[in-house]
Amino acid sequence: MKLPENAAFATRCIHAGQVPDPTTGAIMTPIYQTSTYVQDGPGVHKGYVYARGHNPTRDAVQRNLASLEGAAHGVCFSSGCAAESAIAMCLDAGDHVVCSDDVYGGTFRLFDKIFRRLGMTFTYVDMTNAENVRAAITDKTKLIWIETPTNPMLKLVDIKAVSAIGTAKGITTVVDNTFATPYLQQPLALGADLVLHSTTKYLGGHSDVIGGAVMTNNDDWHTRLKFVQNAAGGVPAPMDSFLLLRSTKTLHVRMQRHVENARVIADLLAHHPEVAKVYYPGLESHPQHALMKQQMRGPGAMISFVVKGGLEKSRRLLASTKLFACAESLGGVESLIEHPAIMTHASIPKEQREAIGIDDGLIRVSVGIEDIDDLVADLKAALAA
8 A cells, every 4th residue: 555645644644654464455564473584595584584673563663653753764662761772872972962951851860870871971951042052062962852842841942943053063953752743743844853752652642552763864863773773672562563553543633632632721720729830832821832833733732730839739639630640651542640750750850850840839731532521620629629
């Protein structure tokens, strides 16, 4: 099945990278649950030798994700952190990375506790001002690491402006697109070199599979990432690849409902007397609201807000919700609620957390696709408690 070159995003979600099984005609890509492949003779094979290097189910989902991001290449990994590690493994000791100051706690932990120990250096800057990136660059800078929207403060970074700085200096720019998904944001089209996902989140969408992926149009980066994928071995299992391929088929319709629900929840929180502040790019009060409309199709479904009363009231709120489940992660069809300072960002030093706004009253919600009236009622009751 060959897709038209101008196939729309929704069509590519369902069909890109896949063909009916040539043996049976099965419309779903089979789960090739094998560790090795029989060769007709030494070095005479059908393109598959050992499953760490290649697997047909994984190949299909890599092609699918590449199509969704408008990329020539896709490389999948066993987790989002494995995908981040693969990018870092392409660098050398002594190399310098300029990174968003407000990033996922696991990203900070990976850089600060592992790759810094191996000789890399990292500078964390507020990338809402692109000039901060330019000022942080040294002659050893090899990578600019953008997360937008950021986690958990929902700051937006001008991908085009920051990528232009990197391009002018010959520095690779990577964008963590996990919060936005390729449905809402296309970093490669804005000048980025690499786009990263924790596919555990919206791409997987059902809270049942862990994974990561990197997409690129750069042939050299693809070769390096494929080498690390095979050599370091952080590959997704065939079943995980199958589940992800199943999930991307509904990405467009899920994201539409996620955003629709999130807009209502953000408006509720913005006008609630128990809430001191709301961080959501879809609100006109957000400092980068105009940038959101410029580089994104919609504001996403992640919301952070500060409850009045600090830690005690935030704990009470998280214990009072019924539909919003208190759990880490995000992007599933079910709504989740968590406390960044205690949960997802606990690995970041307290003074550093507080400097970017992650205080004891901050709560992050991942708005699911349940009936919006039920979600509103659940949050209202918990806030009243």
